[in-house]
Every structure is written in structure tokens, then in C-alpha cells.
Amino acid sequence: QQQVKQSPQSLIVQKGGISIINCAYENTAFDYFPWYQQFPGKGPALLIAIRPDVSEKKEGRFTISFNKSAKQFSLHIMDSQPGDSATYFCAASPRRNKLIFGTGTLLAVQP
Amino acid sequence: GAGVSQSPSNKVTEKGKDVELRCDPISGHTALYWYRQSLGQGLEFLIYFQGNSAPDKSGLPSDRFSAERTGGSVSTLTIQRTQQEDSAVYLCASSFPTSYNEQFFGPGTRLTVL
Numbered sequence: 001q002q003q004v005k006q007s008p009q010s011l012i013v014q015k016g017g018i019s020i021i022n023c024a025y026e027n028t029a030f031d032y033f034p035w036y037q038q039f040p041g042k043g044p045a046l047l048i049a050i051r052p053d054v055s056e057k058k059e060g061r062f063t064i065s066f067n068k069s070a071k072q073f074s075l076h077i078m079d080s081q082p083g084d085s086a087t088y089f090c091a092a093s094p095r096r097n098k099l100i101f102g103t104g105t106l107l108a109v110q111p
Numbered sequence: 112g113a114g115v116s117q118s119p120s121n122k123v124t125e126k127g128k129d130v131e132l133r134c135d136p137i138s139g140h141t142a143l144y145w146y147r148q149s150l151g152q153g154l155e156f157l158i159y160f161q162g163n164s165a166p167d168k169s170g171l172p173s174d175r176f177s178a179e180r181t182g183g184s185v186s187t188l189t190i191q192r193t194q195q196e197d198s199a200v201y202l203c204a205s206s207f208p209t210s211y212n213e214q215f216f217g218p219g220t221r222l223t224v225l
Contacts, residue, residue: 089154097161102153
């Protein structure tokens with residue numbers, strides 16, 4: 001019940017295309033859903049986050065879609081660029097003191 | 112200002128030895144977290160500090176793992192009698208108490224147990 005399931009494990013997208021990563025959770029107590037981006041040798045960095053009271057949040061080329069009834073949320077990267085190539089982690093918070101992470105998606109954007 | 116810093120960046124140790132990993136959070140961040148990232152895996156929560164107290168230690172995998180925080184700032188994660196399965200990247204994060212879970216991560220310490 002504490003798990004966050006993330007798919008796909010890896011993703012290859014052409015430059016200019018749309019990258020879509022999906023996550024699902026079970027615990028209805030989760031109330032904060034961030035996405036982190038991690039480059040090799042670096043710590044994860046917060047990309048965008050959403051609360052369950054909204055269904056969508058957009059920041060630049062990055063959009064989170066949230067479906068509370070289905071307990072699913074997804075990250076969309078529009079106009080994907082080679083510089084977006086990284087590992088993306090979804091996460092969820094059961095309360096304000098820890099994050100439960102998905103297993104990550106390795107994104108490769110081909111030029 | 113400076114981000115979260117961790118030291119050492121790499122640590123190679125022999126099975127059975129004790130290791131200490133250090134985290135310096137962002138100034139003013141009263142919340143501090145430790146996570147473990149194993150090869151090809153997501154991040155696994157270990158422990159959370161608010162100030163010098165650790166209200167959630169639920170992620171520590173065994174009693175060989177302990178952590179402390181002094182002065183509401185620096186934190187040390189200690190692993191006693193290291194095992195090969197402890198090999199991973201140990202990440203520290205910090206946040207303001209008023210920022211809802213906006214955790215800022217350090218670069219991590221890569222621990223290799225031979």
C-alpha cells in the first residue's frame with residue numbers, strides 16, 4: 001500500500017516528440033505528488049509537483065496530469081529535447097516527512 | 112547559497128568495517144532526510160529529522176544503521192559492520208519546514224563494500 005508503481009522502465013523519444021511517464025499508487029492518504037529529474041552522478045532535482053485537489057499542472061514544457069479516482073498520475077514532456085535525457089522519478093508523500101519513490105524511468109531523447 | 116553537500120563523494124570499505132557518511136543541509140532547512148538508491152532502483156526512505164529529533168526512523172533497514180543530527184544542521188549516517196548489500200548511493204535531502212515536501216537533494220555518497 002506504500003508503493004508507487006512507475007512505467008515504463010525506459011523510454012526512447014525523438015527530438016520534438018512527447019515523452020509520457022505514468023505512475024500509480026494505492027494509498028489514498030498520499031497528498032503530494034512530485035516528479036524528480038536525475039542526471040548521472042547527481043542527486044535528484046524537483047521538476048514539478050501537484051496536489052490532489054487539481055487535475056493538471058503545467059510548467060513550461062512539463063505537465064502533470066492527475067486522476068484521483070484512478071489513483072494515477074503522469075508526466076508529459078512536450079517538445080522533448082536531448083537535454084531532457086535523464087532518469088525521472090515520480091514520488092508520493094503520505095505525510096509531510098518522507099517521499100515514496102517510483103523505480104524510475106530512463107528517458108533518452110534522440111536528436 | 113550553497114546546496115546540500117555530502118561527504119565523502121565515494122567510499123570503498125571492507126565488509127565488517129564501520130562507515131560514517133556526512134550531510135550538510137541548506138542553511139535554514141530544519142528538515143533533513145536520508146535516502147538510499149541501489150543500482151537501478153528508486154530511492155528508498157531511511158530516516159527523517161526535524162531539528163535534532165528523528166520522528167520517523169521507519170526506513171532504517173537494520174540496527175546496524177543509525178543517524179544523528181547536531182545543532183539542527185549537520186547529520187551523520189553510520190553503518191556498522193558493513194555488508195555487501197549495503198553498497199548503494201546514500202542521498203541526503205533537506206527542506207524548509209514551511210515548504211511542503213520540496214526536498215533538495217545532495218549529490219550523494221557512493222558506498223562500495225568489498
